[in-house]
Amino acid sequence: MSGPMLVFEPSGQRIYVSHATTVLDAARSLGLPIPTDCGGHGTCGKCRIKFQPAPFPTQRDLQHLSKDELAEGIRLACEHVIETDTRVVLPFPEEQAKILVWGSSKAAVQKLDKGLVGQLGVAIDLGTTTIVAYLMDLGTGSQIEQQAMLNPEVAYGEDIMTRMAYVMNAHEGGEELRQCVLRGIDVLLTRLISAAGVLPDTVSRISLVGNTAMHHLFLGLDIHGLSLAPYRPAMLKSLTKSSDEIGLKSVPKAQVYVAPNIEGFIGSDTVGLIVSQGLGSVKGTVMGIDIGTNAEIVLSVRGRLICCSAAAGPAFEGARIRLGMRGEEGAIEHVRINNPSEPAELSVIGQASPRGICGSAIVDIVAELLRTGLVDRTGRMRDSKRIVHEGGYGLCYIVAEPGESDAGRRIVFTQEDVRQVQLAKAAIATGAGVLMDECGVTSYDIDALLLAGAFGNYIRPESALAIGLLPAIPLDRIVPVGNAAGEGAKRFLLSLKERAVAETLSRSVKYVNLAAHPAFADRFLEATAIGQAGDGSNHSHVRIANHTSNP
Amino acid sequence: MTDLTDAMADLDEQKVLNIVNEQIRTNKPVQILDELRRGLDIVGNRFSKNEYFLVELVMSADIFKKAMAIVEPKLLATQRASAKGKVVIGTVQGDIHYIGKNLVVAFLKSNGFEVYDLGEDVPPEKFVDTLKKTGSSILALSGLITTTHDVMRTTIEALKTAGIRKKVKVMIGGGDIGEEIVKYTGADAFGRDALSAVELAKKFTAGTK
The missing domain is CATH 1.10.1240.10 (Methionine synthase domain)
Structure with a gap:
């Protein structure tokens, strides 16, 4: 893994490149199409893509690109080899991406606000990776249109922390990201309005939920406190402002409601989950998990709420997995190994050859490797017909050879990939375990486990249970609820009463800081074993007691 | 064997x-x-x-x-008493993660290094003080979150201000760390894991003798 790392957005595919490989060549080696007419000789000027950080422009860049483009970081892919870790953004056909928009609500139907007949509103779920917006009729409460896009801030880093580091180091970085996300939301709003054929002025309300960092970047708040332990947010409470004050241009008459956050790592998207699923008033024991780079976990025991955020890392989004990618065309989304020495059965998104592996398949692969004995519970791969040494990467499981399932190149899942899944899985299992302990319940007590968010919606629950990512509960208690945060945003859009509920609940939820929890490290290490605890782990009493903590 | x-x-x-x-x-x-x-x-x-x-x-x-x-x-x-060398180690200010850091401590100790573990969320002054007090020639800084790279940089600058940067070799470790971050923070090297930390410590002490 010599040389700097090149990350392609929006798919998130990454490659380590030598100083002789141009960005165009690197993209081609991954099967990512960048249009060129000249074949990469710097003459056609078509392979323009955005670089972050942008290299010094070459003569040909200056020839083909406008001043504005150059200032934006656009360069010709064929003209540059990279010297430093770089992310580039490819032109992205949005219709190819799988973005989760549906959601289901559990709680009783709310009271719509009166006097809004004929007015429209937009509920927005501002996620780290995607933004989803729903155009709603405020008079009837019904949905008219929905639109989704990748969060354009991805150009500044896939994960929250990288974006925050950018904001703190770049001159006016905070304003740059605020403008970036505002532009994105304006694009979505404009699309909604034109798709529905309505006038911008009929949109009188907007509600927005998101994690605390997205919330801060959207409002241009100071993120210094949020960026380092103890991760103190600048603002938790809700806010209502005119679209003009917020900086949105496409809907001049709208009042924008930004829902309250719970903690530095638990934002209003979790409040949306709690409210839309009625977790504040359930009779039994219900757990809700929204899995992303951070997994927000909420446990409700007869309406008493406790939550935490588990640092799962981006493995389930395909990052840090050698051939990982987001769920878009060409991504393998499910894998089944019928016979360990035969090719696996794959399902691929879209009518395309498989070129990478997305989160749901990543979980499948580990579950299937465990089931077929190709890895043991410690995560170690075993030599076998489909497990080979591949130069520099150690042991690899061959998901597909060229030709199998129409693959254009060999697709592997490496031993290191298994390790990354173990870390991600351990973080989530530890979070769920700690919450259950705090409430004195076990997995037997859980009446329902709600999986919110894209990953939770697309994974095979069987696989997630098999690797121990989720608490050991019967399969039929697992309920995918889709974009629960978005459902919450809709409620906050339609009803001031629901906003009041959000206000109260966001203050009454108990927050557990996992990293500072005394049992965290030991539990985390135990949870790195693949499978459910009690499946016969050979290392169930590991200790890395922290004797050196500062008082 | x-x-x-x-x-x-x-x-x-x-x-x-x-x-x-x-x-x-x-x-x-x-x-x-x-x-x-x-x-x-x-x-x-x-x-x-x-x-x-x-x-x-x-x-x-x-x-x-x-x-x-x-x-x-x-x-x-x-x-x-035949300690190979003295190492001051800690997770930098603004971060409280310790699993990786504690593994580095354990492996340094088992390889004969004398280790001063300052724990987590350690302010720059505390690193400087301990380096001075113990006369250690190696500093190991840990930070899991990307935003701690800036804190590592501040910590290493504090060594310069205190006039001890030249006497101390600095290694860094944690999440998302590579050659770029070494340059950015002004450290001397980075370790991918507990083993490479031991290798670095050995190299550092060999260099100073």
């Missing part, structure tokens, strides 16, 4: 302790220690090759510690 080295490498705690208890009566303690360390090297090797994972690493450090509890009292005072 001896049985003891084998048992250590295979993380067979009972066997390790049995052999150590038996040999301590007849064998030289230095010899036993040497065999244990060789086993630990193999563990490190297997970890680097991804055959072992974090749990195995923690187990190995734990077994070694138990074995040392038997061997150490028998070592001559001179043998005990």
Whole structure:
């Protein structure tokens, strides 16, 4: 893994490149199409893509690109080899991406606000990776249109922390990201309005939920406190402002409601989950998990709420997995190994050859490797017909050879990939375990486990249970609820009463800081074993007691 | 390779302790220690090759510690004091993660380094003070979150301000760290894991002697 790392957005595919490989060549080696007419000789000027950080422009860049483009970081892919870790953004056909928009609500139907007949509103779920917006009729409460896009801030880093580091180091970085996300939301709003054929002025309300960092970047708040332990947010409470004050241009008459956050790592998207699923008033024991780079976990025991955020890392989004990618065309989304020495059965998104592996398949692969004995519970791969040494990467499981399932190149899942899944899985299992302990319940007590968010919606629950990512509960208690945060945003859009509920609940939820929890490290290490605890782990009493903590 | 080295490498705690208890009566303690360390090297090797994972690493450090509890009292005072070098270590201010850092501590100790572990969320002044007080020539900074890279940089600048930067080699480790971050923070090197931290510490001390 010599040389700097090149990350392609929006798919998130990454490659380590030598100083002789141009960005165009690197993209081609991954099967990512960048249009060129000249074949990469710097003459056609078509392979323009955005670089972050942008290299010094070459003569040909200056020839083909406008001043504005150059200032934006656009360069010709064929003209540059990279010297430093770089992310580039490819032109992205949005219709190819799988973005989760549906959601289901559990709680009783709310009271719509009166006097809004004929007015429209937009509920927005501002996620780290995607933004989803729903155009709603405020008079009837019904949905008219929905639109989704990748969060354009991805150009500044896939994960929250990288974006925050950018904001703190770049001159006016905070304003740059605020403008970036505002532009994105304006694009979505404009699309909604034109798709529905309505006038911008009929949109009188907007509600927005998101994690605390997205919330801060959207409002241009100071993120210094949020960026380092103890991760103190600048603002938790809700806010209502005119679209003009917020900086949105496409809907001049709208009042924008930004829902309250719970903690530095638990934002209003979790409040949306709690409210839309009625977790504040359930009779039994219900757990809700929204899995992303951070997994927000909420446990409700007869309406008493406790939550935490588990640092799962981006493995389930395909990052840090050698051939990982987001769920878009060409991504393998499910894998089944019928016979360990035969090719696996794959399902691929879209009518395309498989070129990478997305989160749901990543979980499948580990579950299937465990089931077929190709890895043991410690995560170690075993030599076998489909497990080979591949130069520099150690042991690899061959998901597909060229030709199998129409693959254009060999697709592997490496031993290191298994390790990354173990870390991600351990973080989530530890979070769920700690919450259950705090409430004195076990997995037997859980009446329902709600999986919110894209990953939770697309994974095979069987696989997630098999690797121990989720608490050991019967399969039929697992309920995918889709974009629960978005459902919450809709409620906050339609009803001031629901906003009041959000206000109260966001203050009454108990927050557990996992990293500072005394049992965290030991539990985390135990949870790195693949499978459910009690499946016969050979290392169930590991200790890395922290004797050196500062008082 | 001896049985003891084998048992250590295979993380067979009972066997390790049995052999150590038996040999301590007849064998030289230095010899036993040497065999244990060789086993630990193999563990490190297997970890680097991804055959072992974090749990195995923690187990190995734990077994070694138990074995040392038997061997150490028998070592001559001179043998005990033959520390390879002094290392000050901690998770930088604004971060409270410690699993990786504690593994580095365990492996440095088992390789004969004298380690001053300052814990987590450690302010720059505390690193500077401890470096001065102990005369350590190696500083190891840990930080898991991307935003701690800036804190590492501030910490290393504090060493410069205190006028001790030239006397101290600085290694960094944690999440998302590479050559770029070494440059950015002004450190001397980075370690991918506990084993590379030990390698770096050895290299640093060899350079200063």
